Amino acid sequence: MMNPGKYQRQYFMPPKGYQKWTQKEYVEKAPIWCSVDLRDGNQALVIPMSLEQKIDFFQLLVKIGFKEIEVGFPAASETEYEFLRALIEQDLIPDDVTVQVLTQAREHIIRKTFEALKGCKKAIVHVYNSTSFAQRQQVFKKSKEEIKKIAVDGAKLLKELTDETGGNYRFEYSPESFTGTEPHYALEVCNAVLDVWQPTAVQKAVINLPSTVQLSLPHVYASQIEYMSKNLKYRENVVLSLHPHNDRGSGVSDSELGILAGADRIEGTLFGNGERTGNVDIVTLAMNMYAQGVDPKLDFSDMPHICEKYESYTGMKVDERSPYSGALVFAAFSGSHQDAIAKGMHWIESEDPDHWTVPYLPIDPTDIGRNYDADVIRINSQSGKGGVGYILETRYGLNLPPKMQESMSYVAKDRSDHLHKELLPDEIFSLFKETFEHVNGSYDVNEVHFRQLPDSEIEAEVTLTAGDKETSKTARGNGRLDAVSNALKAACHLEYDLVTYQEHALTQSTSSKAIAYVGIKKPDGKLSWGAGVDPDIIRASIDALVSAINNR
Incomplete structure (x- = not known):
């Protein structure tokens, strides 16, 4: 004793x-x-x-x-x-x-x-x-x-x-x-x-x-x-x-x-x-x-x-948790920590770039040769939407809607939990594309022709595939995406509400592609998400809508 x-x-x-x-x-x-x-x-x-x-x-x-x-x-x-x-x-x-x-x-x-x-x-x-x-x-x-x-x-x-x-x-x-x-x-x-x-x-x-x-x-x-x-x-x-x-x-x-x-x-x-x-x-x-x-x-x-x-x-080892020098001392796996760090990074960039006050990070990791992508936001089964969103935004230029960030975080956590491993940034990006971008399923839009109507509405003539059958449908809407959505609903007897639409350029150049995010609400109140990437923003938004429908 x-x-x-x-x-x-x-x-x-x-x-x-x-x-x-x-x-x-x-x-x-x-x-x-x-x-x-x-x-x-x-x-x-x-x-x-x-x-x-x-x-x-x-x-x-x-x-x-x-x-x-x-x-x-x-x-x-x-x-x-x-x-x-x-x-x-x-x-x-x-x-x-x-x-x-x-x-x-x-x-x-x-x-x-x-x-x-x-x-x-x-x-x-x-x-x-x-x-x-x-x-x-x-x-x-x-x-x-x-x-x-x-x-x-x-x-x-x-x-x-x-x-x-x-x-x-x-x-x-x-x-x-x-x-x-x-x-x-x-x-x-x-x-x-x-x-x-x-x-x-x-x-x-x-x-x-x-x-x-x-x-x-x-x-x-x-x-x-x-x-x-x-x-x-x-x-x-x-x-x-x-x-x-x-x-x-x-x-x-x-x-x-x-x-x-x-x-x-x-x-x-x-x-x-x-x-x-x-x-x-x-x-x-x-x-x-x-x-x-x-x-x-x-x-x-x-x-x-x-x-x-x-x-x-x-022949000694610098411990991973050794203050300042360890490989994991800046790493945030916790969802709430990641969210606070991501918001703190955005705040100093826009409000006070000369002073470091980011939550959970006593110093700027880049001051000692570390980097944010590899050393700060780390994704595993404990991570949250803030961390996943931060990596996709800072490394790949994707600015997901908040609710879509949440959905993506669940996908990442599930994959990490299943594999019993941390997910690297490239794996997270691949998982996003696999889950939300150009998702194959029962429905696809092959061709669309738009016509401006006198009352400011848009008419869309949509050629689409439902299962193994191709069909066409014409519908009106208060915009191009709304018109295509109404045509799909009518042709395929679909029930949902188009609740979120967001888009931005992926690169700042004349040849840049655009990415669109679409969220639809199903009758049970749950959201389904899709993303589309194309040089034409209308085509990107249609692809995002189809992916959201296929993801139901």
């Missing part, structure tokens, strides 16, 4: 009064982004990336717009070392991009890291050691002073080796497992490190506060961040960074609230890849800003391409 009693809260609240972040409404500007896909993300893969894949992935990250990219832990493995050397020796690092390397606060690892950096134009050297209560107690069995000394000694060695080599390096420190560290102690360690580095406006230091394992609700993490932000030494010369993981499923909210609380920088991965439940998903985080009208300074305008490349490099 599950036993919640064996768990207790492992986080520590800062002093009261660090909740000013709650007064902010939204993230007002993009943070500094640092991708850790090539280190933290790669470390979490079942099959780590090859050197060639890493180089390709690095170039994709540059193209997206990352200006800081953690490329590995060069002292941890020969592959990581060779990757960094390849970037340097092949001159693959753009001048406006800074690579970041990770090292534990241990002397031989730090020295190996500096060897790997030889010839690098600029870099961030990221040193860390764990400071949490649990790790001090169980793993290292060291006092607070001993743990702080590890951090300070590591910071000193970074400074010494940089001075010796003349490298253009900035420094970053992480109190690993920050979320399980007493806030006042984490502050003490970080300030001791900063005292060693003495950051300046020109050579800023990065203090990175990782949610190595999520232990609390996001508001607790935000209050911890605000406490650190307001009490760090040299704050104007410190870039306060976050590295949230996703153990509680709140990596994005941790990051957003952390930025409100004072963070300047985010370390994360595309689509949240990382150990256990992963790192913060930078795609979601950045697109959340975009959806609020804030430029994230990252380019996701070709999301399908990014997803494809990411999957090929990592």
Whole structure:
């Protein structure tokens, strides 16, 4: 049986009064982004990336717009070392991009890291050691002073080796497992490190506060961040960074609230890849800003391409429901949703094209390389008239009468239910033509001659086929279609009322065809529909009438 009693809260609240972040409404500007896909993300893969894949992935990250990219832990493995050397020796690092390397606060690892950096134009050297209560107690069995000394000694060695080599390096420190560290102690360690580095406006230091394992609700993490932000030494010369993981499923909210609380920088991965439940998903985080009208300074305008490349490099799968990036995140199968989306699309086109407010779609899918036909309105047995009508209108130029849309939606739902599959746009169009256009049956009109009468009525002489017999009939009407309808009724003893007639051009050209829609009401009150397509609008309307009769 599950036993919640064996768990207790492992986080520590800062002093009261660090909740000013709650007064902010939204993230007002993009943070500094640092991708850790090539280190933290790669470390979490079942099959780590090859050197060639890493180089390709690095170039994709540059193209997206990352200006800081953690490329590995060069002292941890020969592959990581060779990757960094390849970037340097092949001159693959753009001048406006800074690579970041990770090292534990241990002397031989730090020295190996500096060897790997030889010839690098600029870099961030990221040193860390764990400071949490649990790790001090169980793993290292060291006092607070001993743990702080590890951090300070590591910071000193970074400074010494940089001075010796003349490298253009900035420094970053992480109190690993920050979320399980007493806030006042984490502050003490970080300030001791900063005292060693003495950051300046020109050579800023990065203090990175990782949610190595999520232990609390996001508001607790935000209050911890605000406490650190307001009490760090040299704050104007410190870039306060976050590295949230996703153990509680709140990596994005941790990051957003952390930025409100004072963070300047985010370390994360595309689509949240990382150990256990992963790192913060930078795609979601950045697109959340975009959806609020804030430029994230990252380019996701070709999301399908990014997803494809990411999957090929990592062997991972972008889930179909992954926010913004998933194949189904904009898809509407529900009839009411489809109707609202279709009406919303028409509204912004005619009323407010400069602002996106379409129901159920937080952003315009075309902004990230998706399209409405394939990604938004999807037809299955749950779909309604709005979705079917929208596809036929936007893709094929058919503007069906509302009641005919309803009838067509039932036809599509029935076909989808029978096949147990989604219907693609071309299948819907074919189904429309098969069901309503030029429907063969008991009746057909072979030839019609019209005559204008003095009283403004029209006389139609109709040659028609009923069953296997051809006959002719003349009748009057208040228009051509009405006259033909009256002739058919008289010749074939048909009972119905002509209740709907609508037509429009299919293409805007001198040789365009016209389409006509006709609805007739049978004695039992039910409607029957037909459509006709022809360069001659009268012929199209007659064909639509005959199809509606045959569809009874």
